[in-house]
Amino acid sequence: MVNLTAILSDLSGLKATDLDRSARFVDLGFDSLFLTQASLQFRKRFGLRITFRQLFEEAPSIETLADYIDSKLPVETHPGADGRTDLLETSIRSRAARISAVDLYDATSSHPQGASKGGAPSLLERVINEQLKIMEQQLELIRRGEGLPDSEPPSLTGTEVEADRGEPRTALSDPGAGRAKEAADEAASNGGPIPLTEAQQEIWFASQLSPDASCAYNLSNSLHLTGSLDHVILEAAIHELVESHDALRLRIDPLGEQQTIEPSGRATLTIDDLSQLPESDRAAQIEQAREFEVTTPFDLENGPLIRFRLFKLQETAHQLFVTVHHIACDGWSLQLLERRLSFLYSNRKQGRSPDIDWPQFREFAAWLADARQTDAGREDEAYWTEEFATPAPVLEVPLDHSRPPVQTFSCRRLGMDLEDELLTSLRERATEAGMTLFSLLLAAYDILLWRLSGEVDLVVGLFAAGQPAFGADVAGHCVSLLPVRTAISGDETLDAFLLRVRSKLGDAYDHKLLTLGDLIKRLGPARHANRLPLIATTVTMQTPPTGINFHDLAVTVENHNRRASIFDLELYMRELDESLQIDFQFKTELFEESTIRTWMDHYRVVLESMAEQGQTRTADIPVLTAEQWTRYVADRNDTSREYSSLLV
Template identity: 30%
Template sequence: MIQKEIEVGDATSGEVYVLPVSLGQERFWRLDRLNPGNPTWNVPVRFRLQGALDPTILERAFNEIILRHETLRTTVAIAAGQAVQVIKPSLNIEVPVIDLRHIEKTVRDGEIDRLSLQEARWRFDLTTGPLFRVSLLRVDDNEHVLLVTPHHVVADYWSIGLISKELGALYEAYARGARSSLPDLTVQYGDYAVWQRQQADGAVVQGELAYWKTQLEHLPLLEFPTDHPRASGPTYDATITSVLLPVELTDAIREVANREGATFFNTMLAALSIVLRQYSAQTDFGIATQVAGRSNVDLEPLIGLFINTVILRMDLSGDPTVSQLIARVQEVGSQAIAHQHVRFEQLLKDLRPDDYPSHHTLFRTNFICQRDPVKPLEFAGIKLTVIPSKSQGALYDLNVFLVLRNEGWRLACEYNTDLFEASTITRLLGDYRKTLESIAQNLHQPISRLPRLRDVPQPLSSGAHAA
């Protein structure tokens, strides 16, 4: 892709605002330059809308959201050799409606999935935009599937929750013939990007950067055994496998966490590290996770890329008891939160300057455990619920995530299908569940005395390349 070169105030670029990109935007822009249009960096989500929906009001509501949030009117260009945000003063999008009512119900779900996957893997052009897409599938007279797909440069998953909340409020108002009652935003994402770069060289961030460089010094890469050798270059094909954990089990783990003075997140992470130790025979490795990155209350209502990646170093050396391991992971997690003001992009440049913007020589496994920030809503007679998304691509070799929904905690794994067979991931999730059941009963046993996982695969030689 040829990157657009603009000059501030250049009449050919139109009446636009030009601001620095945030550190996160800069990294995703560089990743996009390596593989232009790679849909792995999309944030696709889909909703079920039940009720008498007016697509015209829906489109109007989305365009008001775009008007409120500058980041949804943003593209990326080069000015004076640097990536910059180019913000249009206005932008209207159309929300196309695809009518599927004529398709037999027996095959309709398959067509919904096909169109969902097609939308999730839309190839955005960061220089031209828009970097935010919406489409609507009419599946019955009073039922629709709403597909919302922003690029990561302009939104994170927290932002999806904000989009759905504003959509509900605006649709409700417009359906009544009223105006928007949403409060004005006090800052915009461009303000945050400028502030972030000012803070990057400050004493607080530099002090925390020193902590991370020490904490992650000589960090071994987790060598999780793959079913297929790595290709000579990075690959991104992915899918998702998930299971619903029994409420009795997750309640038992929460009781363990409470007794041990740990969070549910860190207790679940400790259990995962036990599983990964048995698969890899390693006692020292890193697992990444994400924090919201919205340290100021003014940032909480903003759509944009705020999430920050932190690497949690797992130490299973010395055959600790389950209780001791939970305490170790809790301390690592607490320190990560205390030092979260350093952007991962800064750390990556310092630790792996030759590999930036790729993270794959630092970690390949990610872990998420959270309540779903996208809540079910009811507005103007419409019921909105989340439908599990289709995978847009493999951000990591393995992305193990737990999301709390109405029915309980859903355990899922998004994985690179060029590396792993579905049976391996199914076995991994089953082994994770068995380990959770085991630690609930064997809290004071050394981890070596926990029941062994059967049929754990042996590492497959994959060469030196890190995708």
């Protein structure tokens, strides 16, 4: 149990003494992303696969998880000081066995890795022998009851990812993945092409439809920097950022099949001095620039795929625009790049030049290709194929305008805030139901879509970051779009429906290796020129940026709303200090603003009802505000009239 507590403490930043071992993980405030990362660390430490869903159902607390792990490990484990079985010895023996297996594989392979000549030990053999010696020393420490040092044995190439399920591992635990990484490194160093991932190919195909379609993949933020900014150091940090991330130097071939990594990046910093303009003119210039960033497509073939633009508003006030194409960078990666840019700037500002060796996107692409060929990859393929063995209807909510014969992309975004009181109630309701806040918000959205469309078989797209599965913070397009399919019935209780949503979400997160594009190829659904197959709406929970520290500057981050989208309707959620910001993004060719505002009111009513009710049937969950009920129901059904007595 001590090891479990230490892992959770390291990941969460909470003190180990503050972690209630009997409390459910949801009671401790752990969300879906956190538990995904934790499950991977458990796999690394104990050699056991523990799924996201199990952390909600079978082992939802530190105590129950410790019991579960004890039941799955061999009996030759060491009793811990707290009376429980210590898991360290089993973990070390398991790791030693894996290394020995790799040693045997390399010794018998017709193409051994690092094979020695003339009987002299190879580098790989020396590393294996050294790790086995360290592990024996650790086992001896355990036998004497002295415990282990904090650090783990060194790996051959540092932390990578296990190909059978994507958990952190050393390169030695999977020779195939190691060779894939070496092949990717060799191709990159020789300037050779690297295949696009399936997800990148989906983006490339969509981007070819029109410039507007390509702009649907522009990710753009602005960093508000307050203080004395050094322009020269910032530009040098930007250059170093691009040089140290291969994803920012990608170029896509004209056929959308291969990508090359430029040996040197060409991203430059454009500087606009607006400090002499009146405040109203400065604001207008900033708005025009923001519009330019979200409506100007990237040249995927010639690059660059990232743009930096700095606006000087006053001597101590600047805005830095960072815009990147989604084929090179996902939302997780954009935050990561901004943190690393601040790190590079801060170090240069202080005269330091730390050695950096950040994981590269080509490594992730190689790992992903290997992982999909493993048993876990085939399991994920089987799961999604079975999930959609019966064709799913594409969501049809009421439209204000007929769908154009060819898909259009223009969109707008409207937002509302959920006040702290309601947000607190929703968190308590989610905890009571044994689910995360995101799961509860998704369930409410499902109910809204059902009431709007009458469809009892719903498919909603959810985005799942691939970096936790890879086991390292890598910048690139590593996200998967998961088509979560949920049935809904008006006769079931709200509690029963919440349990099913939680289950479906857990299954989806546990099967992330198959991309949406590959699934669509396998299913072969009917395609139409005016809409996407399978998914019409998505839900995204955006996490507030953290760790962005430009030396002595104050920093705030602002997201730039897109002006183009490939989906009919999108729901974005973002937790703020004392509220939850909820945005509805919609295609303007299909919906009027007034309609979306009405739906936003409906969604709030559903959330308010879910915060209070549990055994209520889903059909009885209200969607109308008091004003809407009066206007749509009471007034229209009030047919009583006064008549003259002469007519009686």
